[in-house]
Every structure is written in structure tokens, then in C-alpha cells.
Amino acid sequence: MSDTTQPLLKVRDLTVTFGSHRRKLSAVAGVSFDIFEGETLGLVGESGCGKSTTGKALMRIVEPSGGTIEIEGIELTTKNGKDLRNLRTRMQMIFQDPISSLNPRRRVKDIVAEPLDCWKTVEGAEREALVNDLLSKVGIDPVAHGNRYARQFSGGQCQRISIARSLAMRPKLLICDEMVSALDVSVQAQILNLLEDLKAEYGLTLLFIAHDLAVVKNVSDRVAVMYLGKICEIGPSDTLYESPEHPYTKFLLGAALEADPDSPIHGDVLSGEPPSPLNPPSGCRFRTRCPNATEKCALEEPQLVEIATGHQVACHYPLSTLARK
């Protein structure tokens, strides 16, 4: 990437380890990436690959056990108490389960105003106006529905309210953790379009975590693919989807079914299941399921290497070089 612009978020060697010394589970095992202002980075991978944990570690909802997280040049991992609370106004998170992310016993207006009340930035009529504005921005009628309880809304509406709440403090970075995976297709389209609109309006930068490859491609400028706690490939979304370099990315894309009867079903389906993160394979973590694996893959762990502008892959035998042979 061009170094002229400072990334908004800079993550280096982030690790998250769960459990005690005897049963160590490294959910995130050394992840590094940058997110630049105004872009959307998609983070895809299958369940258990550590994508959600990465998002939670960025918000310090789970404690990272190593590495650095810098937002606008400020180191996050060493901050505590009030400093940490302060930094949290710069980044916000939207969760997967829309219904459980809203307190069922609070009124919608109060839920959206919660960040404002925490920080006491605006009060009285100004607060009311801001809340109404946020609610109308996400398509909830503040007059008719503002005083209802959260439990009276459907999943899609709850997700809208969550978005309004997350925007109240005008954060720079919004982390979306599987935010549309619990929604129906027609509602999902509404929320994705809304997200794109709000991103433009509020100048947001997004980290979009999801397992659905089509959804991720739709919203992302760049995409990072995770497997067993590590990023195996990262690149501009169109390039990455068109010509994946990592064999895992290729299998993943091959397994994604296009809603088109004429699209070919890929014959080669990835066999087996991901190994346990309690006991990851030596060297390249994908080697146990990779058709191209050699001895080198078992001995040496591949690092992320730039093979085209902005396109990095962690593989000893990227597919384009393999094809040339």
C-alpha cells in the first residue's frame, strides 16, 4: 500500500489466547493488517477461524494477549480505565444477534441516547433532536416508534436501532460482526444498502466481519481471508475473488454457491474439516487439507508476501506461480 496515508487502524501481530497454560487455544495467532480511512475491509472465514475474536479484541471486549492495535496513531492495547473508555468513542461495534444486542426493558430513544448519556455530550432538547435525527436516518420513525420498547421490534428493525446507537458518538471505525447473518434476504438487502449510505454520509471506515462471501464482496473494498487464527490472503476484493492466490481462498470461493442455475458446481470440494485450534498443524496451518502441500509447508510457516500491489498471500506456492510451472 502507498505509505503516504497513515492507516486509520493499524494491527500488528495480534494474538488472542484463551484458556490456561495446559489447554491453550490460540483463537487469533498473529494477525496484522491496516485499515485506511474511508475504506471497508472485509474479514471472511469459516466458524472458528478467529474472525469474530479479532473484532472483539480490537474493541478490547476480549483481551489481546499480544500485538499492537493503533487507532489514528494511538496505541490501544496499553490503555486502561478512563483512557480506554475515551478511545471507545472512536470505534463502535454492531453485533450478530440484533435482538440480544438491545436491552428489552429500555425504550428505543433511551437505547440510542445511551452513548450520549454516558458521555454527557449533549443534553435536553439537543439530545432529543440528535436521537430523532439518528432514528430517522436508519429508517425508524422517532415519533411513532421512539417510545416503544426494544422487544417490540423485529430483527431487521433492531439492527437499525443498533446502527443508530453506534453512530451517536460519530465514531471513525465501525466493526460489523456478522451483522446481517441473522436476517432474511429482503431485510438483509435493506440493511446492507443502509450501511453503504450511512458510510458515505458519516465518512465511516468499516471492518466487516462475515462468513458469507457474497455479502462480504458486496460491501468491501479489500478482503482478508482467515483460516485457523491467521490471515492467509488479503487483497482488493475484485482481484481476490477473481484470481485467488491462496488455495484455501480458492476452495472457499468454489464452495460458495451462486444463485444462478447455470453457474458451475465446482467439482473439487475441500475435504475434511479444519483441525482443532488447540493443536494446530506445524508450518502452514492449511497444509493438512491442501492438495499442493509439500514438506516445506510442514516445516516452514509461510508469511504474508506481497505478490501484486496490495495483494498479499501467505503461501509457499501461490496459485499463479503454480500455474506458470
Place this chain on the structure above:
Amino acid sequence: MSNSMMYVNEMVEEASAHDRPERKRRLGILFWICVGWLALNVLAAIFANVLPLQDPLFQNYVSINAGPSLHHLFGTDDLGRDIFSRVVFGSRVSIEVSSGAMVIGFGVGAPLGMLAAYRRGKFDAILSSVMYVFLAFPAIIATIAVLSFWTPRSLFKIIVVIGIASIPVVYRVIRSAAMTIATKDYVVAAKVQGATDRRILMKELLPNVAPIGISFLLIGIATVVTLEGALAFLGLSVNPPTPSWGNMINESLAILQTNPWLAIFPSLAMCLFLLCLNFIGDRLRAHYDVSDGKL
């Protein structure tokens, strides 16, 4: 087929999940009858002094062991005291002991339980193991033991002992209720928005734990009323001649053959009181169960 009923419920929820106005759910007439009865009991206990009742301690030797009559609604006991008035005054002890003990139990147990559920970690581990040690003692035996040695007995001591004994029980119930709520995304979301721990406890946890706490409080009161009754029956509660439901039943034992009224009325009063408490507690719990927004 409980399985299929669950499935119908799911369908109804799915369908009604959309555009539902705040639906009024009825608590039922029986609920309000119970509330009314309890209120009557409590009011009678509070205003017993000003109500036109006979002196509960006045011994009228002219009518001993009399059956119910217009003059003595519930009859009289072996010392000629008016049973109706003694039952009303006796409820004071039960109500004072149970509410006092619950103030102590909830005052200490509930905040600790919520804090332990929210904080987790070492704080929770240490506190919980202490509480579980206390829970291992059978409460009634421990209470009897303490009250036997801590003399002279007074209402205050009884309240303190039962109150302390109830702390671990309250702690356990509130902790487990708060635990399921503390793991919800909205609690995480509040944290992420920069809410302080205090704010999260008050705004997110408390309103959702409260309904469970209230229904348990009612059941707790009922339990203490029984416990006080048992203690009084053993002669370990307030000293005679002060009436309490428990010691009235105790006194009635000797003359059960000649005057069953002395046993029947305090027992009936206690029974109804407990029944109402348990019913209200149960009803409220079901009423406020908005688990995950499903009504």
C-alpha cells in the same frame, strides 16, 4: 406432545414478532384477590392498635375455650383471650420478621450476586466459595442453634439471624439470574459505548434482574414466615404472651382435643398468607418473562 406445542408457540411468536403494539397481558382475577388479601393482612398488622380489636392479652376467665361467636369471631383460648385479635396481632411478628430478614438478605445478597455475575474472575470465585460454604449448613438447624445460645431473645436478634442465613440463598439466585443477562450482547454493547460499570449495573443489569428478584423476594418472605413459625413452635421466637402465629399453634397443642379453634385459625391465616405470596411470586415471574423480546 410438549414438543409440538413448543413448535406452535414458535410460530405464534414468529408471526407476532412484527408490528406488535404493547400488548396488555392480564395477571388474572386470582392474582388481584391474592394481592388484596396480602394488603389486608399487612394493613391489619400495621393498624392493629387503632382497629376496634379486643386486647389480645386480656384474659377473660368468663369465656374460656369458647367457640366462634359474634362477640369472639374466632372464639377464645384457654386463658379466655380473643383469638381473632391474637391472630391479627400475631401477623405482626410474622410480617416484621420476614420483611426485616429479607431486607438484610436482599440488601447484602443481591448487590453481591449482581457484582459477582458482572465481574466474574477472582472476585466471583472467592465470594461464591464462601457463600457455598454457608449454604452447606442447613439454615434451620443453624438458626435454631444460634438462637438457643444468643439470649435473651428479641425480635431484632431473630431478624438478624434469619437475615444473615438468607444472604447466601439470595446471592445464589440473583447471581445466576444476573449471569445470563451479563453475557447478553447489550451489556457488551453498553461497555463498548463507554458506559461505566456502575451505569451498566444500574441500567442494563438491574432492570432485567429485578423481576426475578421480586418474585424470589415473595417466595423468600413466605419461607421466612414458615421458618419463624417453626421457631415459634419450638419456643425460640418472641416470648409469650406476645402472640405470633407460630407460638399460638404451639400453645394450641395441649388443648387440641378440647378447643381445636385455637389451632385452626392461626394455621389458616398462615396458610392463606403463604399461598398468596407463592401464587403472586409465581405469576409475576411468568408475567415478566420477556426472554429475548418474546412476549
Place this chain on the structure above:
Amino acid sequence: MSQEQKLLVVKDLATTFHTPSGPLAAVGGVSFDLNQNETLGIVGESGAGKTVLLRTIMGLQPRTNVDVSGSVLLDGFEVVGASEKAKRSIWGLEVAMVFQDPMTSLNPVMRIGKQIDEILRVRLGMDRRAAKARALELLELVGIPSPAVRYNVFPGELSGGMRQRVVIATALAGSPKLLMADEPTTGLDVTIQAQILNLLEELKEQMKMSVVLVTHDLGVVATRTSQIIVMYAGRIVEMGSTREVFAHHRMPYTRALLEGSPKVSNPSHTRLLAIPGRPPNLLNLPKGCSFAPRCSFATDRCRQERPELENANAPGHTFACWNPLPVTQSVSA
């Protein structure tokens, strides 16, 4: 197509639940049929009645507070109104079901081998040894590695994909003619989903079964089914051969489903076709077409009169709409 080939004939099927808030029309006026060795996909959003339809066809509705009318002829057996005992004679042998959540459809405290054994012994009257041999065969058939070892494990010890394979094995134990799969791959990862879908397809060919595949995932129906039914608010709004419906859909809701879901082949930031609102409340359905309140083509007629299924150009392709999309509108999807 002659009558003998029809494995399943559903006519005017309606399922209404009686709830405290009034009657809930979960499924209404559903008619379709299914040939042997064919895969039918049923798509729709949550609350569209897919699952209820499937259960009604199976005869699995609750005993009380529900009305089922119409007819379900399953290989000559009338399911609607049949006694529990009669239905039991077809469950597992004629028709079997694979549920969405493999964890809840397996008994967590029973070894998986025993769960398959039991079906074989109780339903097919096999003796202990034959049952075990057949169970091992089935485990092998559904692609479980080292079946002899897995025979003795508990469901909790298996991954989600493996558990779903076991569920499929139990469903296949009685060699049913019709396999009903209710969201069989929802909740599984894409690579595992591909494995399971491939497995279902292989088994269908191998055992000459018909498959009904209920899903909300259009990718799954597009690639794995030959016929498709689109449901909305308990009714069929469009059906036909998968290829035909995807290419020449006429019902605006079908279009919303197809163009509302992001596609891998589209470039990033493609604007999605989003329809406003959400599926209607089944307790209080609109008078005319259920989709009318969300439809941009809706007219007064749509709001007053419910459209019935009518024929499109291709044989077997029907749709229910007063203002269908023009036929030329076929390049998308």
C-alpha cells in the same frame, strides 16, 4: 408425465393454528406435485410457512389447536386425516426428515451407532447383529471416516458437519422414497455445506429418492434443485423448473429475492434491490395479495383480490400476480 411417476401430490393444503391471538394461517392453498428421483427446492423467508408445510406433508403437526385441510398423497397414502398409527407406518420407510439443527435431532446421551441401530431394529425388525452391520454401512455411506470407531461416540463429540451426516444416516436407515430436508446446511460452513450437498445429491441418485429441500439460501436451490417453489406468507407465489424461474421469473417477490441477495460474481458495492418492509403478520394477513404492501407494482386490485396461480410461458411454470413482470425481463439473475 403419467400419474404413476408422481411420488407426492399435494392439493389445496392449508394449515391453520388456533392461537390465543386468533387463527394463524401458516400455510394456505398449496398444491404441487413431485416426481420420483427429483429434487424440489422450497424457498422463502422466515415465516413464509416452509417448515410448517414440510411438517404438514409429513403429518407431524400437533394434535390440538390446528386445522389441516386439503390432501397430501404420498406414494398413494393419504397423510391428511390419517391416524398416528398409520402415519407411523410411513415415517422412516416412505418419508424421512433431516432437520436443521443436528444437535437437537440426535439424542445427546446415546451413542450414535445405537441411534441408528434402534431405528433398524424397531422399524425394520432386524436382529442385533444385522442392525449393527447395516448401521456401519450407513455411516460409511454418508462419508463418516472410520465408522467402526465413530459408531461408539456421542453426538457431542462430533463436529456440526459430521453430526449432520449422522442425521442423514438415520434418515436413510429405512430407505425412504422421499427425503425431506429442512435447512440441512444452515449453520454449517460453506466448505462443509458443499460436502453435505454433494452427499445428498449422490445419495439421491444412488437410492433413487426424491428430495424436498427447504432453504432460504438461493445459492443452494439454484445449483441443487430441478424444481422450485417460492413461498410468501404461507402461499406459493411462483413455481416451476429452477432454470425457468431463475431466468424468467414473473412475480416481483421472486425478483426481490433474487436481486436482493448479493452475488459473488457481481463487482463490489453493487446496489442491491431492496424491497421495503418485512413479511406480514400471519395473524393479520392483508386482504388481497400478501405481498402488495411491499410491492412497487401494486394496484388497487392487488390490495383487494388475491391472485391465483396462473400459467407462464413455459410448461409447469406458474405464478400468482396481477401485474407480473414482463416476459422480456429475463436477462437478470
